[in-house]
Amino acid sequence: MTSETTNSKQSGRALPSMSVLGPILALVLLVVVGALLNPNFLGAANITNVLARSAFIGIIAVGMTFVITAGGLDLSVGSMAAFIAGLMILVMNAALPSMGVGVPIILLGMLVAIVAGILAGLLNGFLITTVGIEAFIVTLGTMGIYRSLVTWLADGGTLSLDFGLRTFYRPVYFDGILGISWPIIVFALVVIIGEIVMSRARFGRHCAATGSNEHVAHYSNVNVNRTRLITYALLGLLVGVATIMYVPRLGSASSSTGVLWELEAIAAVIIGGTVLKGGFGRVWGTVIGVLILSLIDNILNLTDLVSPYLNGAIQGVIIILAVILQREAKAKG
Amino acid sequence: MGETVSTPTLELCDIRKSFGPIEVLHGIDIALRSGEVHALIGENGAGKSTTMKILAGYQPATSGKILLDGKEVTFDSLHEGEEAGIVMIHQEFNLAEQLTVEQNIFLGRELRKGWLLDKAEMRRLTRSYLDRVKCRVHPDTPVSKLSNSDKQMVEIAKALSRDARVVIMDEPTAVLTNREAGILFEQVRAMREAGTAILFTSHKLSEVAEIADQVTVMRDGAVVRACPASDITEDEMATAMVGRDVSDLYPKHREEAENELALSVSGLDVPGFAEGISFDLYRGEIFGIAGLIGSGRTEAMEGLCGLRPATRDAMQINGQDVSIRKPSDALAHGLCYLTEDRKLRGLLLERGMRENLTLQALPKFGTLLIDRSAEEKALDQAIKDFDIRAGRRDVKVGNLSGGNQQKLLLAKVMQSEPKILIVDEPTRGIDIGTKQQIYAFLRRLADEGHAIIMVSSEMQELIGMADRVAVMRTGRIAGTLSGKDITEDAIVRLAMGVGATEYGAKKELA
Numbered sequence: 001m002t003s004e005t006t007n008s009k010q011s012g013r014a015l016p017s018m019s020v021l022g023p024i025l026a027l028v029l030l031v032v033v034g035a036l037l038n039p040n041f042l043g044a045a046n047i048t049n050v051l052a053r054s055a056f057i058g059i060i061a062v063g064m065t066f067v068i069t070a071g072g073l074d075l076s077v078g079s080m081a082a083f084i085a086g087l088m089i090l091v092m093n094a095a096l097p098s099m100g101v102g103v104p105i106i107l108l109g110m111l112v113a114i115v116a117g118i119l120a121g122l123l124n125g126f127l128i129t130t131v132g133i134e135a136f137i138v139t140l141g142t143m144g145i146y147r148s149l150v151t152w153l154a155d156g157g158t159l160s161l162d163f164g165l166r167t168f169y170r171p172v173y174f175d176g177i178l179g180i181s182w183p184i185i186v187f188a189l190v191v192i193i194g195e196i197v198m199s200r201a202r203f204g205r206h207c208a209a210t211g212s213n214e215h216v217a218h219y220s221n222v223n224v225n226r227t228r229l230i231t232y233a234l235l236g237l238l239v240g241v242a243t244i245m246y247v248p249r250l251g252s253a254s255s256s257t258g259v260l261w262e263l264e265a266i267a268a269v270i271i272g273g274t275v276l277k278g279g280f281g282r283v284w285g286t287v288i289g290v291l292i293l294s295l296i297d298n299i300l301n302l303t304d305l306v307s308p309y310l311n312g313a314i315q316g317v318i319i320i321l322a323v324i325l326q327r328e329a330k331a332k333g
Numbered sequence: 334m335g336e337t338v339s340t341p342t343l344e345l346c347d348i349r350k351s352f353g354p355i356e357v358l359h360g361i362d363i364a365l366r367s368g369e370v371h372a373l374i375g376e377n378g379a380g381k382s383t384t385m386k387i388l389a390g391y392q393p394a395t396s397g398k399i400l401l402d403g404k405e406v407t408f409d410s411l412h413e414g415e416e417a418g419i420v421m422i423h424q425e426f427n428l429a430e431q432l433t434v435e436q437n438i439f440l441g442r443e444l445r446k447g448w449l450l451d452k453a454e455m456r457r458l459t460r461s462y463l464d465r466v467k468c469r470v471h472p473d474t475p476v477s478k479l480s481n482s483d484k485q486m487v488e489i490a491k492a493l494s495r496d497a498r499v500v501i502m503d504e505p506t507a508v509l510t511n512r513e514a515g516i517l518f519e520q521v522r523a524m525r526e527a528g529t530a531i532l533f534t535s536h537k538l539s540e541v542a543e544i545a546d547q548v549t550v551m552r553d554g555a556v557v558r559a560c561p562a563s564d565i566t567e568d569e570m571a572t573a574m575v576g577r578d579v580s581d582l583y584p585k586h587r588e589e590a591e592n593e594l595a596l597s598v599s600g601l602d603v604p605g606f607a608e609g610i611s612f613d614l615y616r617g618e619i620f621g622i623a624g625l626i627g628s629g630r631t632e633a634m635e636g637l638c639g640l641r642p643a644t645r646d647a648m649q650i651n652g653q654d655v656s657i658r659k660p661s662d663a664l665a666h667g668l669c670y671l672t673e674d675r676k677l678r679g680l681l682l683e684r685g686m687r688e689n690l691t692l693q694a695l696p697k698f699g700t701l702l703i704d705r706s707a708e709e710k711a712l713d714q715a716i717k718d719f720d721i722r723a724g725r726r727d728v729k730v731g732n733l734s735g736g737n738q739q740k741l742l743l744a745k746v747m748q749s750e751p752k753i754l755i756v757d758e759p760t761r762g763i764d765i766g767t768k769q770q771i772y773a774f775l776r777r778l779a780d781e782g783h784a785i786i787m788v789s790s791e792m793q794e795l796i797g798m799a800d801r802v803a804v805m806r807t808g809r810i811a812g813t814l815s816g817k818d819i820t821e822d823a824i825v826r827l828a829m830g831v832g833a834t835e836y837g838a839k840k841e842l843a
Contacts (some may be wrong), residue, residue: 034755107414134706196702200702201701201702201703202695202696202699202703203687205692205695207694208684209681209688211691213677213681213682214683215677215678216678216679216680216681217692218640218660218678219640219660219672219678220692220693220745221660221661221693222692223659223661279681279683279684280683288815
């Protein structure tokens, strides 16, 4: 038990130290370890690679932060991404004869992804808030539905974007401004906006209130159902955005696209210090969570110290450790 | 009673307790004797809860001795306290909500026949315990389906089942109606006859006078008075608790009320709870709503404010027809409801004061982004206006005392600048000093021209504060009393449905 007099001066700043510093320290530690193990680790090429790969999960995880903060959960995002990618490819291929290769058809594909994402998110949100089924069950169901739909659309194989289109679309993943690739720029924008909304806007406050105690929120003039519905729609939108960035990378979608993304996104959110049962969330923490997960993967691939096949095991240990550290910080506070 | 000089069953000697460098208990002596009911009273924050937790083994003392049957003991865990026959019944119940009554009563010490549970015997015993407390719930009912008063009875049945030698009850009557409290007291007397030592806390001094043999009064972490109950009057108890005279608990009524109509509602129906509620509310008036718990008071008010589905024939605010379907409609018309349940519906306990204060009125604090410095200013003002004593500014609201939570809740509701304020049990479970402050605040608000509806189970409070009182029974207004007609007797008669017509009750439509 810390003394209350010494606390009173700097309490607000000093109190959350472990839960705030923990993820940051872990990230710094990983960077140091990576740099020591492999000189290429801090090279521009590797950093760009790590960040670009983090962007998909990262963009989704920002949306997941809002859903979890408001007391919800979404297991369907990985399947949803695969389904949206498949849908996008089908629509673009179908429109190709009439529209030809060009900017309009790419915009059409993006529009499809965004609209499909929002609709899929709204469907989850509607079933959870209006119909009143638990989030875990609803999204477990839609997870299966979207996964099955994309498999069916691809007829068990792979949906490929037309070769000409693919060449035209490629720069959206591989190019950028000032040497920073598009996915990283979009990821950064999503994070900045997300952080401001979470910590400074009314919506973020409403999410935290809803997740903390929905009765109190209701009695305090917070529209609980609408707040939740918006978090799911927002997540759907961000899944759409992530898919837009993802499709040009491989130019295809199959039943194995986006597998386990939902768990990686949830893990990143939790490592970042958002409380799984809701009521408290921070977007910047989620970013650190995403980076920690990607760096582990990256370091294992760059060095032959530990088999890359153990990636999952190490990530698992990190997730559990993160929660234990947070709990101890809480107990002390 | 109390003349016996037997060894106390459980005794605290010079107990001190510190949290960090702050000492909260300064040498407490208290002795619980077999066959004696001991009342521990004091304002919120006086140290009653901590004292009880040390008695029950929930928390260790920093220094001092705990004597069980005259022998020094240390309880390292709650379990050891229970082993020694000490049972504590919390204000927030300690029951597993999803389990049935029977499973709860035998939780952790299930009876077995060989490898299997002996359900028949447990059922029989459960029935007998419930009968002893005159509780009619079925042993198979899940606890989550019970009312608060039934939960209280189940807790007591559980204590009975453990053959407790010492029973410690934290405000057992706070959630009970008078009749249920009567049953509880019968049971307390029966336990006393059986030789149990009983300690309870209460903010209702009349109860203390009625049932206690010994009274210990605490203030600021110390015992300021300890004597047989027969040696102290209720007034003296209150004075000892607060440390000053509190005979002027209620502010003066207003000489004459204004006749300007603030709110008029007719035919308010809240499906399943209330029917045909009609009344007029004038500016500058405090309108009381009485009735037993379960009479639909709270639900009717929540329906009025759009917090739960309701229909109405007509509703006017300041002479204008209004339609209120959701809480934001009510707020837009300056109508605001302060919940009876500050912990579950009023405040985010895990959050700080600033976020709680502004939650209901967030649009006031910035359009696109929230203006934190404006929030901080509002908090400064609220702490000053409502005399909120928090110690630290960033304290989690759950760690505030009940009285300070209630003041914060009031401050929060006032952030939305209501013209018509509905307060539901505004002083439940808070100390007399804070009550006085809240009463004064409500009266001042009315004098400034606001209209106030006060829902309360405490008849003294209604008599002391309200200009008129509507009494509800089974979802309807059984009658309305005003001026000198507001008496305890009249309220009880209307609430219980006896001799209602004498008091000019409206005809029931039935």
